Amino acid sequence: MNLVTVGIAEIRMGERPDRLITYGLGSCVAIVLFHDHSGTAAMAHVMLPMAFEGDETINPAKYADTAILRMTNMLGRKGFAPGSLAAKIAGGADMFAGLSRGKSRHIGERNVLTARKTLRNSGIALEAEDTGGNLGRSVEFDTSTGRMTVRTLRKDVKVL
Amino acid sequence: MARPPYSPLSLGPGELDAIREIGTIGAGHAATALSRLIGAGIDMTVPRLTICSLAGFPAVFFSLEDPAFGVMLPYGGDLEGHFLLLFPEKGARSLEKLLLPGRRPVTESLRDSALKETASIMAGAFLTVLSRITSRILLPSPPIMVRDMTGAIIDEMLAELGTGTGADEVLTLDFSLNQRSGENLARTLLIPDPTSLSLLLEAAGRLQVQR
Numbered sequence: 001m002n003l004v005t006v007g008i009a010e011i012r013m014g015e016r017p018d019r020l021i022t023y024g025l026g027s028c029v030a031i032v033l034f035h036d037h038s039g040t041a042a043m044a045h046v047m048l049p050m051a052f053e054g055d056e057t058i059n060p061a062k063y064a065d066t067a068i069l070r071m072t073n074m075l076g077r078k079g080f081a082p083g084s085l086a087a088k089i090a091g092g093a094d095m096f097a098g099l100s101r102g103k104s105r106h107i108g109e110r111n112v113l114t115a116r117k118t119l120r121n122s123g124i125a126l127e128a129e130d131t132g133g134n135l136g137r138s139v140e141f142d143t144s145t146g147r148m149t150v151r152t153l154r155k156d157v158k159v160l
Numbered sequence: 161m162a163r164p165p166y167s168p169l170s171l172g173p174g175e176l177d178a179i180r181e182i183g184t185i186g187a188g189h190a191a192t193a194l195s196r197l198i199g200a201g202i203d204m205t206v207p208r209l210t211i212c213s214l215a216g217f218p219a220v221f222f223s224l225e226d227p228a229f230g231v232m233l234p235y236g237g238d239l240e241g242h243f244l245l246l247f248p249e250k251g252a253r254s255l256e257k258l259l260l261p262g263r264r265p266v267t268e269s270l271r272d273s274a275l276k277e278t279a280s281i282m283a284g285a286f287l288t289v290l291s292r293i294t295s296r297i298l299l300p301s302p303p304i305m306v307r308d309m310t311g312a313i314i315d316e317m318l319a320e321l322g323t324g325t326g327a328d329e330v331l332t333l334d335f336s337l338n339q340r341s342g343e344n345l346a347r348t349l350l351i352p353d354p355t356s357l358s359l360l361l362e363a364a365g366r367l368q369v370q371r
Contacts, residue, residue: 007215008318009328023224024311027319047214047319059328062214095306095316096232107319136312138225153227153309 004043006030009062011044011071017144025091027108029064029131030139031115032088032148033071033124035080039143042071048107049114064114072122082123088148088160089115090139092131108132128160168211168331168357176209178364182289183207183333183350189285190348191337197281198258200339207335207350214318214328224311228252231279232304232317235287238296241355243286244317245279248310251336251344258345276303282348293363317351331357 006012006022014020016039022030025045034041044067051063060066072082092108112131119126128148130137135152142149148160171179184207191204227249234242247255252275259274260266280303291298306313318330333350352360 008315009213010215024309024313024315026308026312026314026316028315047315059214062328093312093316095308095312096230096304096320108316111319134306136308136315138309138311151225153307 006043006045008045009047009059011042011061011067011074013040013042013074014141014143015040017142019143020141021139023138025137025139026093026095027091027106027111029089029091029108029111029115030137030141031064031067031071032141033068033075033085034088034141034143034146035075035078035085036146037084038080039146040075040078040080041141041143042074043141044068044071046111046115049110064111065118068115068118068122068124072124085124086127086146087119087124088128088141089126090130090137090148090150090160093133093135093137095134095136097134130158130160168329171211171331171361175361175364178367179331179333179360180207180209181367182293182360182363183209183335186286186289187333187335187348189289190282193281193285194278194337194345197278198255200258202345203338203340205336205338207333209331209333211329211331214330224309224314226250226310227307228310228313229275230306230308230313230317231276231283232320233279233283234301234304235283235298236301237299239298239355239359241353241359243283243353243356244349244351245283246310246313246349247275247279247346249307251346254339254343255345258339272305276305278346279303279305282346286350290359290363293366294359296359298359314349314351320353 001017004014004020020043022045031044046064046067060070092112094106130150138151140149150158191202195202229247231245287298337346
């Protein structure tokens with residue numbers, strides 16, 4: 001079993017019985033796409049909702065929309081069609097209230113909205129999510145069980 | 161394809177040296193300000209300048225799940241931007257004892273306000289240095305503070321930084337302020353937003369011209 005740590009703006013893959021982990025999500029969102037039967041999963045730690053138009057140097061793992069497309073392709077190359085995949089997401093907190101004053105929506109919220117929409121457009125079922133609020137989260141995905149564990153500083157643990 | 165204008169990767173060695181030097185001057189002022197505040201001597205480590213990718217970033221510095229205080233300090237005037245400071249909880253507790261001697265128990269709001277004030281004073285010292293070198297008017301606004309996982313605070317800071325830019329690398333300055341006994345008071349991580357980085361560069365340019 002490997003512990004696979006996913007950094008900010010990074011995508012990593014894992015096979016059963018690996019665990020995919022990302023620490024300290026603020027307004028960022030952890031997106032997991034997995035194929036339950038085979039125990040194959042990909043996790044992205046995305047920072048921003050959408051790629052800037054015309055920006056060709058982008059790292060797809062940084063944006064919710066491009067990260068989902070990239071992970072769909074990665075899993076597709078292993079023979080898993082989008083319809084056979086499921087998704088779980090966590091994050092998108094608004095920790096610094098007032099930081100985004102003047103903007104219509106907080107960046108965490110926009111990350112979550114874009115992730116949901118891109119999943120829907122890709123035909124991937126969003127099975128569970130733990131998003132919003134004002135607390136940071138750490139997320140661990142167990143490819144053996146398909147469960148996502150979400151921790152905060154308040155010590156409450158959620159299992160999705 | 162051109163890199164985003166503020167990408168730290170486009171900086172030359174001379175510019176990096178100058179930024180480091182401005183960081184040292186700023187941190188020195190911050191240390192002096194803190195020393196006056198608590199009425200005791202403070203030692204400062206030489207600021208370390210780091211440029212790294214977003215993915216590798218937070219783990220370079222801290223234990224990501226440890227609690228910390230993150231303070232965001234907006235400023236206005238001739239330029240608008242913000243500085244972000246991070247105080248790991250352990251050092252913040254020592255700092256709190258010096259800031260609020262004899263007051264037990266310390267309420268959460270009293271502690272928060274003491275830490276905010278400290279961050280404000282330190283950032284003010286930094287701003288004063290930048291303002292003096294660039295001849296620009298820079299006015300600090302009230303700080304916004306949170307207590308959460310270290311990693312989550314950095315994550316949020318980076319997302320805010322990434323808004324409106326395409327950069328995949330960040331530049332940071334970090335330094336420690338210690339008591340004479342060696343006990344750590346604050347580990348300060350300064351992540352300049354694009355405006356603040358351009359300000360640092362402008363100051364760096366002035367500093368080079370003056371030589």
